[in-house]
Amino acid sequence: MIVVRKLQQHQQLNISYYLFILFIIIQSFVLVSLATPIANNNNYKQQQAVLQKREARDILNENFQIDLLENEIESGEIARLGINKLLLKSESVNQVGNPLYPGEYCEQTTFDFNSTTDCPNDCYSLWGQGSCVNGACNCTYYYTGEDCSVNYNPDSPTWDHMDCNHGGRYCPSIFGVDNLYRQCYCPPGWSGLECNVCESHNACMTTLPNATYETTCDNSAYVNELKYYSCVVTSAQVNEDLNNSTASATLQCGFPTKNYTNGEGVCSMNLYYRIHGSPLYFNCSFTDCTRNIAPGQIQVVTCENSACTPTTYCSGMLALFLEQVKTVAQFSCDQALNCSFYQAEIAAILPNITLGCSAGECNYSPPPIIYPVPIMYTNSLYVYISSGIGLVVFSIILGAVFLIFSFQEKRKQFVEDVHVTCELRFENISCVVSESRLFGPKHKKVILDNVSGVCPPGQLTALMGLSGSGKTSLLDILSGRKNVGDIQGRILVNGMPIGKNFKRISGYVTQEDIMIGTLTCREHLLYTALLKLPENMSKPQKMARVDNVLKELRLDHVADNPIGTPEKRGISGGERRRLSIAAELLVDPSIIFLDEPTSGLDSHSASELINLLKQLAANRDRTIIFSIHQPSAEIFEQFDNLILLHHGNPYYSGKATDSVQFFVNQKIQASKMENVKVHLKNPADYIISVVTDNSTQRLNNHSSSYQYAGSSSHHNRGEDDEIEQEKNVVNLNTIANVQEYATSFWTQFFVICRRSLLNYFRNPFLLRTTYFVHISVGLILGYLFWKLPNNLEPGCQNRFGSMFFMIALLSFGSITSLDLFYNDRIIFIRERANGHYRTSSYFLAKVISDIIPMRVIPPILLGSICYYMIGFRSGILHFIYFLISLVLTSTTASSMCMAISTISPSFGTANMISILMLFVFLLFDGFLLARQSVPGYLSWLVWLSFMSYGLEIPVVNEFNGLWIFYNPPNTQGTWADGLEFLTTIGANPNRLFTD
Numbered sequence: 005m006i007v008v009r010k011l012q013q014h015q016q017l018n019i020s021y022y023l024f025i026l027f028i029i030i031q032s033f034v035l036v037s038l039a040t041p042i043a044n045n046n047n048y049k050q051q052q053a054v055l056q057k058r059e060a061r062d063i064l065n066e067n068f069q070i071d072l073l074e075n076e077i078e079s080g081e082i083a084r085l086g087i088n089k090l091l092l093k094s095e096s097v098n099q100v101g102n103p104l105y106p107g108e109y110c111e112q113t114t115f116d117f118n119s120t121t122d123c124p125n126d127c128y129s130l131w132g133q134g135s136c137v138n139g140a141c142n143c144t145y146y147y148t149g150e151d152c153s154v155n156y157n158p159d160s161p162t163w164d165h166m167d168c169n170h171g172g173r174y175c176p177s178i179f180g181v182d183n184l185y186r187q188c189y190c191p192p193g194w195s196g197l198e199c200n201v202c203e204s205h206n207a208c209m210t211t212l213p214n215a216t217y218e219t220t221c222d223n224s225a226y227v228n229e230l231k232y233y234s235c236v237v238t239s240a241q242v243n244e245d246l247n248n249s250t251a252s253a254t255l256q257c258g259f260p261t262k263n264y265t266n267g268e269g270v271c272s273m274n275l276y277y278r279i280h281g282s283p284l285y286f287n288c289s290f291t292d293c294t295r296n297i298a299p300g301q302i303q304v305v306t307c308e309n310s311a312c313t314p315t316t317y318c319s320g321m322l323a324l325f326l327e328q329v330k331t332v333a334q335f336s337c338d339q340a341l342n343c344s345f346y347q348a349e350i351a352a353i354l355p356n357i358t359l360g361c362s363a364g365e366c367n368y369s370p371p372p373i374i375y376p377v378p379i380m381y382t383n384s385l386y387v388y389i390s391s392g393i394g395l396v397v398f399s400i401i402l403g404a405v406f407l408i409f410s411f412q413e414k415r416k417q418f419v420e421d422v423h424v425t426c427e428l429r430f431e432n433i434s435c436v437v438s439e440s441r442l443f444g445p446k447h448k449k450v451i452l453d454n455v456s457g458v459c460p461p462g463q464l465t466a467l468m469g470l471s472g473s474g475k476t477s478l479l480d481i482l483s484g485r486k487n488v489g490d491i492q493g494r495i496l497v498n499g500m501p502i503g504k505n506f507k508r509i510s511g512y513v514t515q516e517d518i519m520i521g522t523l524t525c526r527e528h529l530l531y532t533a534l535l536k537l538p539e540n541m542s543k544p545q546k547m548a549r550v551d552n553v554l555k556e557l558r559l560d561h562v563a564d565n566p567i568g569t570p571e572k573r574g575i576s577g578g579e580r581r582r583l584s585i586a587a588e589l590l591v592d593p594s595i596i597f598l599d600e601p602t603s604g605l606d607s608h609s610a611s612e613l614i615n616l617l618k619q620l621a622a623n624r625d626r627t628i629i630f631s632i633h634q635p636s637a638e639i640f641e642q643f644d645n646l647i648l649l650h651h652g653n654p655y656y657s658g659k660a661t662d663s664v665q666f667f668v669n670q671k672i673q674a675s676k677m678e679n680v681k682v683h684l685k686n687p688a689d690y691i692i693s694v695v696t697d698n699s700t701q702r703l704n705n706h707s708s709s710y711q712y713a714g715s716s717s718h719h720n721r722g723e724d725d726e727i728e729q730e731k732n733v734v735n736l737n738t739i740a741n742v743q744e745y746a747t748s749f750w751t752q753f754f755v756i757c758r759r760s761l762l763n764y765f766r767n768p769f770l771l772r773t774t775y776f777v778h779i780s781v782g783l784i785l786g787y788l789f790w791k792l793p794n795n796l797e798p799g800c801q802n803r804f805g806s807m808f809f810m811i812a813l814l815s816f817g818s819i820t821s822l823d824l825f826y827n828d829r830i831i832f833i834r835e836r837a838n839g840h841y842r843t844s845s846y847f848l849a850k851v852i853s854d855i856i857p858m859r860v861i862p863p864i865l866l867g868s869i870c871y872y873m874i875g876f877r878s879g880i881l882h883f884i885y886f887l888i889s890l891v892l893t894s895t896t897a898s899s900m901c902m903a904i905s906t907i908s909p910s911f912g913t914a915n916m917i918s919i920l921m922l923f924v925f926l927l928f929d930g931f932l933l934a935r936q937s938v939p940g941y942l943s944w945l946v947w948l949s950f951m952s953y954g955l956e957i958p959v960v961n962e963f964n965g966l967w968i969f970y971n972p973p974n975t976q977g978t979w980a981d982g983l984e985f986l987t988t989i990g991a992n993p994n995r996l997f998t999d
Contacts, residue, residue, distance in 0.1 A: 123136035227257045258270050265294055290307035307332065330349070342358075431494045432492065524564050527762075536840055577604055601632075614639045789874040818894060863890035889957035930991065
C-alpha cells in the first residue's frame with residue numbers, strides 16, 4: 005500500500021514541471037542549432053585545410069611515392085615535410101641523372117654558389133634568372149651573361165648590362181619611364197617590388213600628361229579601378245615553410261567598369277622567395293571577382309575562379325598542387341593595409357598567409373566615397389551570440405514565470421464549490437461623481453444618497469425606478485463591479501464584509517447579451533464552465549453540469565444551435581437572455597444580479613423570464629436581485645421585495661405586497677379612493693406616478709415609516725431567527741475559504757486560446773480575405789518591381805518605394821483589429837468583472853490567438869513572396885531582418901489600434917482617431933517629408949512615429965553595403981556605396997538593431 009500511495013503521489017506531481025523541463029530541452033536544441041553556424045564559421049578554414057592537406061598528401065604519395073603519415077598531416081607540417089621529402093627524392097633522382105620532366109633538372113635548394121650542374125653558378129636559377137640546359141645557361145628575358153648574372157632590359161638600351169644590388173630582381177620601365185639609376189631603384193614617385201605603387205600625385209601625372217581630369221595617387225586599401233599592392237609575408241609559419249626566408253608578394257586587382265558587385269573584377273598575385281623579390285615561386289590569376297566593404301572598413305575581394313602557374317624554381321615539386329587551385333580565393337585588407345590571402349587549395353600547404361602591404365593607384369577621376377559600415381551590421385557571430393543570449397534570458401524569464409504560476413496553483417487546493425445561502429444587507433450606500441466642465445470648477449453629482457435595504461435568500465428583490473434613478477449604479481455597487489466615484493456605505497453578506505471571493509459566489513447578468521455569436525449554446529456554456537468551475541472537476545462532470553443548466557433554463561432544444569451574429573441569425577432574444585442567465589448558473593451562485601432582464605423582450609417572454617427567476621430563487625434558496633424599469637401588473641405580482649429609487653433617493657424598501665398600501669397611507673386622502681382603485685390595476689404605474697410627484701417625501705432612514713417598511717422584509721421571521729444565526733456562522737467560514745479564481749493561469753490561457761481560434765475558424769471570411777490580400781499584393785509588387793537594377797533610378801527609387809508601400813499597407817491594414825477588439829472588449833469587461841479569468845491570461849491568449857494569425861503570418865507571406873522577386877539583397881540575414889521589420893510594423897500598428905479601441909467610447913471614435921494617428925505617423929516616416937526638413941518643434945513626431953522605425957529598418961538593411969551606380973543625366977556615372985543614399989534620405993545605418 006505504501007508503494008501504491010507513493011506512485012499515486014508521483015503521478016499527481018504538477019505536469020507543468022515536466023513541461024518546463026521539456027521547454028528547456030527544446031531551447032537547448034535551439035541554442036545548439038544557433039551555435040552550429042558559429043562553430044562552422046570558426047572551424048571552416050581548419051576543416052578545409054585538413055581536407056586539402058589530406059588531398060595534397062594523396063597527390064604526393066601517388067605521384068612521388070612520398071610517405072606522409074596521418075599525424076604529419078594533422079600537425080600542420082605538410083608544407084615543409086612535403087617539400088623536404090620531395091627534395092630528398094629529387095636528389096636521389098638527380099644522382100642517376102633522370103629528369104623529372106623533359107628539359108628540366110633538379111636544382112640545388114640551398115642558396116650558395118656550389119654548382120650542382122655543369123653551368124657556372126647554376127645560372128642563378130634559384131633566383132629565376134636562368135636555367136642550365138645541356139651545360140649552357142638559358143637566361144630569362146631580363147638577364148644575360150654566361151651565368152645569367154647581368155640584368156638587362158632589351159626594351160631600354162640605357163639598361164644594357166645593368167648590375168642590380170637588390171637581389172637580382174630586374175627593374176622594368178614603368179609607364180615608358182626608363183630607370184636611369186643602375187641600382188635597381190624605382191623611378192621617382194614609385195615604389196614596390198615591381199615599381200608600380202605610386203607615391204605622389206606628380207608621379208601619376210607623368211603617366212598621362214594630357215589627361216583632362218586631375219590625376220591623383222590613392223594609397224588607401226580600396227580598389228577604385230586598378231590597385232597595385234606590394235607586400236611582405238608576415239606569417240611566421242609561411243616563412244618557416246619557405247625555407248626560413250622572409251617572403252614577399254605582389255597583387256593587383258582591377259574593376260574596369262567600376263562595378264564591384266557583378267563579378268567583373270580580375271586579380272593576380274605573385275609570391276616571391278625573398279623580401280626583395282626573386283626567385284618567384286608561382287603566380288596566380290583570379291577572375292569573377294567582387295568587392296565588399298565589411299565591418300571595420302575592411303575591403304574583401306572575393307574571386308570565384310583561380311588558376312596558378314609554377315616557375316622553374318618550383319620545378320615539378322608543386323606543379324601538381326598548383327593544378328588543383330581552381331576554387332574561390334579571398335583577399336582582404338583593413339585601412340592600415342594589414343592584409344590576408346586565403347585560397348582553400350593553397351591553404352593546404354601555405355595556411356594563414358598574412359601580409360603587410362603598401363598600395364597605390366592612379367585615379368583619373370574622383371574615386372567613390374567609402375562610408376563607414378556599422379560593425380553590428382553583418383557580424384553574423386554577433387547576431388548568433390546576441391540571439392542565443394536573448395533566447396537564454398527569455399527562457400529563464402518565461403521558465404521562472406511558468407514555475408511561479410505552477411507552484412502557486414499547486415499550493416491552491418481546489419475543492420468543488422458548496423452552495424451557500426446568503427443574505428445581502430447594505431446600509432447607507434452613497435455615490436458621488438465629479439462632472440468635468442470646460443470652464444469653471446467641477447460639479448459634483450449625487451448618484452445615490454443613503455440607500456439601505458435587505459435582500460433575503462430564496463426571494464426576488466426588485467430595484468425599480470425610472471431611467472436615471474440610480475438602479476444600475478446600485479446594482480453595480482452591490483455586485484462589486486463599480487469603483488468610479490466616491491462610494492460610501494457598508495455591504496454585508498451574512499454579516500460579513502464582501503471580499504475578492506465575492507465574485508465566486510455571485511453572478512451578474514448584464515443588460516446586453518454580448519456573446520461570441522459563432523459558438524453554439526452548448527459551446528458557450530462549456531467554455532464558461534471550463535473557466536468558472538473548480539479545477540479538480542473532470543470534463544465529463546462539467547459537461548453534465550452544462551446539460552443540467554440547459555434543461556433548467558429550458559434551452560436544451562437549441563443547445564446545438566449557433567448563438568447568432570449580425571450577419572447570421574441565431575437564437576431568439578428571450579433565449580439569448582436565458583443563455584446569459586444559464587452561464588451564471590453554472591457555478592450555482594448564491595446571489596444573482598440582473599440588470600433589467602426584461603429589457604427588449606415582449607410581454608410574454610418577460611413574464612416567462614420572471615417566473616423562471618422566481619423558480620430559481622425558490623429551488624436553491626438563491627438571492628436574486630434585479631433592476632427593472634416599469635413592469636406590468638402580472639410581473640409586479642411576482643416580486644417578493646421592492647426597493648424604489650428616484651433620482652438616487654430611496655422612497656421604499658420592503659415587501660412588494662405592502663408597497664401600495666404604504667404609498668396610499670403616505671399620499672392619498674379618503675376622498676380620492678376611487679382614483680386609487682383605478683391606478684391599482686397596475687400597482688407599478690401607480691407607485692411610479694406617486695414618487696414622481698414633487699410633494700412625495702423620500703424615505704428617511706430614521707423615520708418610523710422607513711423602519712416599518714423595512715421591518716417587514718427582514719424581521720418577520722419569528723422563531724427561525726436563532727436557527728438562521730447559527731447557520732450564518734457556518735456560511736461565513738465557507739465564504740472565506742472560496743478562492744478568487746476557480747482555475748489556474750494556464751487553464752484560463754488555453755481555454756481562451758481555443759475559444760478564440762474556434763471563433764476565427766467559424767468566421768473565416770476576414771482571415772481568408774487578409775491572407776488573400778497579402779498574397780496578391782506580394783505577387784503584384786514582385787511583378788511591378790521585378791529584379792530591380794543596382795542603380796539610382798529606377799533601382800534606388802523603386803526599392804525605397806516598394807518598402808514604403810508595404811509599411812503603409814501593413815499599418816493601415818491593422819484598422820481591422822478595431823472591430824474585432826472593440827467587440828471583444830465588451831466580452832472581456834463582462835467576463836473579467838464576473839471573475840472568469842485574469843487580465844494577464846486573457847492578454848497572453850489574445851496575443852497568441854489573434855496577433856499571430858492576423859498580424860504575424862500575413863506580413864511574413866507578403867515579404868516572402870516579393871523579396872526575391874523584387875531583387876532585394878541576397879543572404880539569409882538580410883531576408884530575416886526584412887521580415888522582422890514587417891512583422892514589428894504590423895504588430896505595433898495593431899497594438900496601437902487595440903489600445904485606442906479600449907479607451908474610445910464608440911467604434912466610430914476609435915476609427916477616426918486611429919486613421920488620424922496613422923496619417924500623422926505616415927507623414928513623419930521620412931519618405932513623404934525628409935527628416936532634415938522637419939521643424940525642430942515637430943521633431944518629436946519623427947521619434948514617435950513607429951512607421952519611421954519600421955521603414956528605416958528595411959532601408960538600412962537593403963542599402964547599407966549595397967553598391968549603387970549613380971547615373972544622373974548628362975554626367976559620367978560612378979559607383980558608390982549605398983550609405984551615400986542613406987545619408988541623403990536621413991537614415992541612420994547604426995540604428996538597424998535599435999529601431
